[in-house]
Amino acid sequence: MKFWLVCLSGVVALASGLPACAAALHKYVVRVDSTLEYLSVSACFDGRAPQKLVAEDTASLYIDEIRLRDAGQGSLEISGWEATLSDLPDNACVDYDVKLRPVTTGAQQGGPQTRRIGRDLLTAIGDWFWRPVAMPAETDIEVRFELPDGVSVSAPWTAVGNSARVFRVGSTPRKWQGVVAFGGFSPVEITVPGARLQLVMIDSPRPALRDMFLRWIERAALAVTTIYGVFPVPELQVIVAPTSRGSKPVPWAYVSRGGGSAVHLFVRPHHNESEFMRDWSVVHEMSHLFLPYLQWGDAWLAEGLPTYFQNVVMARGGLIGPEEAWRRMYAGFESAKNVGSKYTVFEAASRIGKRGLYRRVYWGGAAYMLAADLRLRELSNGAAEFATALLEIRQCCLNGNYRWSAVDLVARLDASSGTSVFSDLVEEQLKARPFPDYETMYERLGVRILGGHPIFVDGPAARYRNAIMVPR
Ligand SMILES: [Zn+2]
Structure with missing residues (x-):
């Protein structure tokens, strides 16, 4: 009898009844000192040690010391943000210390950053987390934090059991950034x-x-769940941090995807509750999660969808009235139609860093979304809508660990809707020189803007006006 030294990935193994690969689990212990800035990390590898450990390019600023523990003949060489490991025995451990220097x-501005806020600390994961450059699909890393009394941790990673200090890192690419926070907070769970x-x-x-808050x-x-009945992703880290800059309730916010989904909001706490409730930032950021992570240059889709939904979600969730939602959307279109008009919205998306062009991309993308929503409703006599196609995206495509191209995602949306609406509208609206024709859509929907205020009148698609914006 012959034994085959093969193993199968988990799903295939389950289907075939044959043995699965032994899943390796590397274990990291992260000791945090009372200043929260000094991290002592022990990384022990399950089985064969990786040949390289890598962090982000910023990490080389912070590394205090990196050393092998009981590695026999093994050696370690560090260059910038790469540590090369040679001849390590199985199950070797690498210890390193990091002294962060927070802003x-x-x-x-921008994404994850290591920043001190009061006595608490936000850390960009890549500043201190040195990990194997690539891991087989079955391999994961468990991170256990040892924290001073009164200090908690928040991470985008999946918590192990009911522990608030042990996490599985999962398989999102290392380059996808995220934040681990330490401080005197007590994390609050919200279920929707x-x-x-x-x-x-x-x-x-x-x-x-x-x-x-x-x-x-x-x-x-909850307002976001009015799009298709459930929140787009199963778990979300939400960080609310005060800032003294800016003039609005939420001067800065962003989504991160490294290790899991997260929304980080910088807020001016002296604004009152109704100002926060009527601010679009948080629903915009959460609405990003309806789509997988998109490639740079495809911002018309990545930003167009949340820019459209920010108003739809707020109206459906009762945070603003339908009139206000139509007014805000119209004002957005108006503010963008003459900006960067030598570019189509499609062209502007690949030049979004250029001054002012972001408006054309965000609101041009939003006009495309409204057009798609309206056309799907009209073609199906109200049976289908944008959300119907998106729900399929939730099932098939939100968990991938790569960045989608807009071309592929538009093809998916076409397939999900059983139409060519999404690709047709790319040609008709985004690749045409004039800004997408929102005036005609408003006319069809029976929304007339007089003196900056919407008035509802009759129109061939007026029945869909309520279907889009009325509170659920
Ligand atoms: Zn956005």
């Missing part, structure tokens, strides 16, 4: 249909403010 001034959100509020807001995030997440 303390100015206002945050289809998802569990973990909210942390940085810099110990007073109890009344904490309650207000909790109501705000819960209300926004």
